[in-house]
Structures are given as C-alpha cells and as structure tokens.
Amino acid sequence: MKELNINTKVGIVGSGTMGMGIAQVAATFGHNVFLYDINKDALENAKQKLINLFNRLVQKNKFTGDEAGSILNKINFVNDLNRLNECGFIVEAVTENLEVKQRLFTSLEKIVQTETVLATNTSSLSITSIASSCKDYSRIIGTHFFNPPPLMPLVEVVPGLLTSEEITGAVIKLMNDWKKIPVIAKDTPGFIVNRVARPFYGEALRILEEGIADAATIDRAMKVVGKFKLGPFELMDLIGNDVNYKVTETVFEQFYFDPRYKPSITQKRMIEANLLGRKTGRGFYDYSENAVHPEPNKDENLAIEIFFRILSMLINEAADAVFMNIAAVEEIDLAMTKGVNYPKGLLRWADEIGIEKVVKRLNLLNEVYGEDRYRVSPLLKRMAKQKQKFYNS
Numbered sequence: 150m151k152e153l154n155i156n157t158k159v160g161i162v163g164s165g166t167m168g169m170g171i172a173q174v175a176a177t178f179g180h181n182v183f184l185y186d187i188n189k190d191a192l193e194n195a196k197q198k199l200i201n202l203f204n205r206l207v208q209k210n211k212f213t214g215d216e217a218g219s220i221l222n223k224i225n226f227v228n229d230l231n232r233l234n235e236c237g238f239i240v241e242a243v244t245e246n247l248e249v250k251q252r253l254f255t256s257l258e259k260i261v262q263t264e265t266v267l268a269t270n271t272s273s274l275s276i277t278s279i280a281s282s283c284k285d286y287s288r289i290i291g292t293h294f295f296n297p298p299p300l301m302p303l304v305e306v307v308p309g310l311l312t313s314e315e316i317t318g319a320v321i322k323l324m325n326d327w328k329k330i331p332v333i334a335k336d337t338p339g340f341i342v343n344r345v346a347r348p349f350y351g352e353a354l355r356i357l358e359e360g361i362a363d364a365a366t367i368d369r370a371m372k373v374v375g376k377f378k379l380g381p382f383e384l385m386d387l388i389g390n391d392v393n394y395k396v397t398e399t400v401f402e403q404f405y406f407d408p409r410y411k412p413s414i415t416q417k418r419m420i421e422a423n424l425l426g427r428k429t430g431r432g433f434y435d436y437s438e439n440a441v442h443p444e445p446n447k448d449e450n451l452a453i454e455i456f457f458r459i460l461s462m463l464i465n466e467a468a469d470a471v472f473m474n475i476a477a478v479e480e481i482d483l484a485m486t487k488g489v490n491y492p493k494g495l496l497r498w499a500d501e502i503g504i505e506k507v508v509k510r511l512n513l514l515n516e517v518y519g520e521d522r523y524r525v526s527p528l529l530k531r532m533a534k535q536k537q538k539f540y541n542s
C-alpha cells in the first residue's frame with residue numbers, strides 16, 4: 150500500500166458539520182481536498198461557512214490572507230462523486246444511517262483505486278457492518294472525529310474485524326501528521342468515548358428521577374467537586390436531548406439491552422415535548438432572554454455524594470472497557486480527556502481515590518437497588534482485592 154502523506158488527495162463525503170470540519174483540517178495540513186455532498190445547498194452552505202470562518206481567522210491574525218486563501222483553494226467543492234476517483238484517503242461523514250452509508254461505500258468502491266483507504270466517521274454504527282457492503286473489507290476503517298474537528302484533538306481509529314494492520318498503521322500516522330491524538334478502539338458499540346461517557350448522563354438522570362437533587366444541583370456538584378467544565382444537564386442541552394438520547398438508545402440496543410446503558414424515560418419525554426436544549430430554546434434549562442437560572446442546593450455533603458456516585462459509575466465503565474479489551478488504560482484516559490474534555494483520566498482518578506473505595510460505593514448501590522445496572526466490573530473487583538493500581542506512577 151502507498152503511504153498516506155501530504156501528496157495524498159483527500160475525499161470527504163458529506164459537507165455537514167463534521168465533513169466540513171474534516172475538510173478544513175485536511176486542507177490546513179496541505180492536502181488537496183475534494184468535498185462532495187448529495188445536496189447542492191449543503192455544499193454551497195459549507196463553502197460559505199468556510200469562507201466566513203477563514204475571514205474571521207484572518208481578522209484574529211491566526212492566518213495571513215494569503216495562507217487562508219491557499220487553504221481554501223485546496224478545497225474543491227464537487228457535486229459529482231466520480232471526482233473523488235483520484236483520492237487516496239476518503240472520509241465518509243454522511244447521515245448516521247447504515248443503509249445510506251453502505252450504499253455509499255458500494256458506490257465508492259467502484260470509483261476509487263484499489264489502494265484507496267475508505268474511512269467512516271460514524272459515531273455509533275459498526276465499522277464491520279459498513280465494510281460488509283464492499284468486496285474488499287481490508288481497507289475500510291473508522292476515523293471518529295469529535296465536534297468541531299479542527300479544535301478537538303481526539304480521533305478514535307477503529308479497525309473493523311477484517312481491516313488490515315497496514316491500513317490501521319497508515320491512518321494512525323496520517324492522524325499524527327494532522328496533529329491529532331489518535332487512539333485505537335475496538336469495533337464495539339460506542340467505541341471508547343460514547344460508551345464510557347454514558348453514566349455521566351445516565352446516572353445524573355437517574356439521580357434526578359429519584360428526586361435526590363434537581364438538574365442545577367447535580368450540575369453544580371459535577372462542576373464544583375469534580376471540576377467538569379459543564380454539568381451533565383448543561384451538556385445534554387448543548388448536545389441536544391434528541392442526539393444524546395439516540396446515542397444512548399443505540400448503545401443500549403447494540404449491547405443487547407444491557408441495563409447499564411438503559412435510556413431514560415425523562416429524557417424521552419423531553420424530546421416528545423420538543424425540549425431539545427439550546428437549539429429549541431429550552432431543555433433542562435430555559436434559554437430565553439429573561440429566563441432565571443434555577444438556584445442549586447449548595448449542601449456540600451449532597452454535592453460530594455452526587456459527584457462520587459456518578460464518578461464511580463464512570464470509573465466502572467472505563468474499567469470494564471479495559472477488561473473487555475476495547476482499548477488500553479492510557480488510551481481510555483486520553484480519549485476522555487481529549488475527546489470530551491474530562492478534567493482527569495477516569496482510571497488515573499480511580500488510582501487517586503483508591504479502587505477499593507470505588508468498589509465499595511458501587512457495591513452499596515448494587516445492594517440498595519439490586520439492579521444489574523450497578524454490577525461491578527470484574528477487573529475492578531480483582532484490582533481492589535489485590536490492591537492494584539492502573540498506573541505504576
């Protein structure tokens with residue numbers, strides 16, 4: 150296989166939020182880019198947005214006018230998929246729908262050269278199932294960028310079951326050349342971040358549903374005690390309750406309805422009421438002009454209780470991802486700090502708090518609720534018993 154380098158022409162399919170951002174990254178690192186969308190208006194919209202963005206970046210002195218012009222000139226906005234025929238690396242960023250993606254990969258395979266690497270930016274579909282629409286599975290891989298791609302350093306690189314090691318190596322190198330932080334994840338539901346982060350939302354929703362605390366109090370606990378930049382409810386409102394719920398639901402279904410990932414009825418009702426978050430003006434919070442932000446309960450014991458319950462569930466999920474060989478300890482911590490800005494790697498946090506203490510907290514939840522949702526990862530149990538840590542230093 151040819152190496153993927155600056156001379157590789159890069160194709161991007163889908164010029165929405167993610168495709169546009171990935172095109173910007175590839176062009177910034179010197180590639181000739183071919184950005185295609187099935188919808189002409191979407192393509193025109195992406196072009197205008199990129200022009201406006203680079204104008205702003207020039208005003209802020211991040212680029213000279215010449216630099217911005219030369220990056221923009223590298224992006225070809227094309228409305229014929231055949232124009233991607235000379236691309237050595239293609240990233241698909243179309244609608245999150247398996248059939249749409251499979252049809253696209255079948256078409257792409259007919260257009261491109263035999264050495265072209267075909268990547269998908271899917272956040273929740275199996276790479277192997279997308280690859281199954283092609284004759285040659287070995288060159289298909291997941292490159293899961295985070296939003297917005299130019300600013301978020303993490304890329305989860307996900308080989309499918311039959312992806313060649315050579316392709317994985319070439320993609321990792323290319324992501325490093327693009328100054329990204331690539332982590333390898335196994336092709337399992339949610340990869341690393343969308344799996345390990347589930348309890349941040351799920352356990353917060355559960356605490357709310359039980360009436361232990363309201364959204365503002367839970368958010369405050371995670372921000373003040375845990376130093377998270379945003380609380381779970383603020384983050385769900387930002388992501389959109391519909392989008393966040395859909396990810397949970399997909400992970401839940403793909404894990405054969407494991408109760409650990411069970412979606413929340415509260416969040417479902419919010420969607421039904423169009424309380425989607427910032428984008429509709431109201432979610433868990435009201436974003437209208439004169440809205441009054443609810444006052445959180447500032448009881449410190451309650452805050453610590455909430456924080457430690459959610460953190461213990463997050464650590465359990467991260468440990469279980471290690472146990473199930475989804476990724477290595479360091480990669481999981483990197484993924485959560487660089488992909489979703491967690492203040493600390495969860496497994497490093499476990500070491501600092503003490504794994505025994507975390508297991509004790511989880512056992513208590515398990516005892517009180519008697520639900521499989523709170524089962525402790527076998528790895529954590531073993532480590533607590535043997536007084537082990539995730540890191541040596």
Ligand SMILES: NC(=O)c1ccc[n+]([C@@H]2O[C@H](COP(=O)([O-])OP(=O)(O)OC[C@H]3O[C@@H](n4cnc5c(N)ncnc54)[C@H](O)[C@@H]3O)[C@@H](O)[C@H]2O)c1
Binds near residue numbers: 162164242246295
């Ligand atoms: N938005 C995020 O935060 C985020 C983060 C990580 C991964 N992703 C994943 O990236 C992908 C794209 O997401 P997005 O948010 O950019 O979506 P988007 O809706 O903003 O853009 C999708 C684009 O794909 C185009 N499209 C649809 N079918 C097509 C086809 N057959 N051929 C060519 N173009 C087609 C649409 O016209 C649209 O412009 C999805 O798989 C999503 O799960 C999204």
